[in-house]
Amino acid sequence: IAGITQAPTSQILAAGRRMTLRCTQDMRHNAMYWYRQDLGLGLRLIHYSNTAGTTGKGEVPDGYSVSRANTDDFPLTLASAVPSQTSVYFCASSDGHSNQPQHFGDGTRLSIL
Amino acid sequence: GQNIDQPTEMTATEGAIVQINCTYQTSGFNGLFWYQQHAGEAPTFLSYNVLDGLEEKGRFSSFLSRSKGYSYLLLKELQMKDSASYLCAVRDSNYQLIWGAGTKLIIKP
Numbered sequence: 001i002a003g004i005t006q007a008p009t010s011q012i013l014a015a016g017r018r019m020t021l022r023c024t025q026d027m028r029h030n031a032m033y034w035y036r037q038d039l040g041l042g043l044r045l046i047h048y049s050n051t052a053g054t055t056g057k058g059e060v061p062d063g064y065s066v067s068r069a070n071t072d073d074f075p076l077t078l079a080s081a082v083p084s085q086t087s088v089y090f091c092a093s094s095d096g097h098s099n100q101p102q103h104f105g106d107g108t109r110l111s112i113l
Numbered sequence: 114g115q116n117i118d119q120p121t122e123m124t125a126t127e128g129a130i131v132q133i134n135c136t137y138q139t140s141g142f143n144g145l146f147w148y149q150q151h152a153g154e155a156p157t158f159l160s161y162n163v164l165d166g167l168e169e170k171g172r173f174s175s176f177l178s179r180s181k182g183y184s185y186l187l188l189k190e191l192q193m194k195d196s197a198s199y200l201c202a203v204r205d206s207n208y209q210l211i212w213g214a215g216t217k218l219i220i221k222p
Contacts, residue, residue, distance in 0.1 A: 035212075042117065042200070042212030043156070058209070090155060101146055101158035102210065 003027070006091050006105035013081050013112050021076040021108050023091035029103075030096040032074040034058075034066060036087040037107075043090065049074055050096060081112045115139045117213035119201050124219045125191055133186045133199050133216045141206025147175050147186045148200040150215065156200055160186070188218075196220045 004025045013019050025032065030051045035043040045058030049068040063085060065077045074093075078085055088109050092102040116138045125131040137145070144163040148156040162168055162177035162184060174187040186199055198215040205211055 040214060042214045043202075043210075044212070045209060048209070099144060099161055099163060101148075101161060103158070104155035106155050 004105035010109040019078045023074045025093045029093035031094045033092040034076045035090045083112045086112045115211045119213040119216045122217045130189050135184045135201035137182050137203045139203045139205045143204040145184050146202045150198045
């Protein structure tokens with residue numbers, strides 16, 4: 001079934017540890033996105049990539065990094081996790097055209113202790 | 114700054130009609146999206162508006178007025194499975210989506 005796969009589904013992590021959230025899509029979409037979703041707030045964009053080989057900063061990029069080595073994969077790395085990064089993380093993709101929606105993965109629930 | 118406003122929570126009765134409003138102030142406008150998100154799940158796309166007027170898709174309709182910075186999502190013949198959060202998002206001048214916090218819709222029998 002075509003779509004976006006995120007891993008892990010959930011994770012508990014000690015503060016200060018490094019963590020990479022994985023995201024893979026098989027729809028050949030050009031654009032990919034990482035959001036965090038916190039209670040009472042809208043989805044907030046962390047980083048995005050309009051096409052393989054390029055990345056950009058979103059609204060809340062500090063403490064996170066991404067790479068886009070190929071079309072399908074867009075990993076998100078927390079170099080040194082802090083408790084404020086406890087959140088639900090969603091990866092999304094779109095074909096980049098303005099009238100096309102973003103499609104979301106099932107999310108990763110991350111708790112930093 | 115950019116801002117999307119939606120009611121936090123609404124309650125409606127099974128079989129009835131409910132209208133969820135969204136007002137926005139963004140730097141530029143390149144379309145408005147509505148998504149549905151069930152608790153613990155990913156958002157799923159419902160509708161897209163870029164021109165003024167009403168877009169109808171089955172039991173769901175979405176309306177846009179660009180001059181008023183206003184949209185609504187209309188849900189008819191409500192079913193229990195419609196209990197979810199409904200997210201409004203506007204694509205700004207940089208073609209990034211700006212998201213509202215969502216409206217939690219509770220359906221009562």
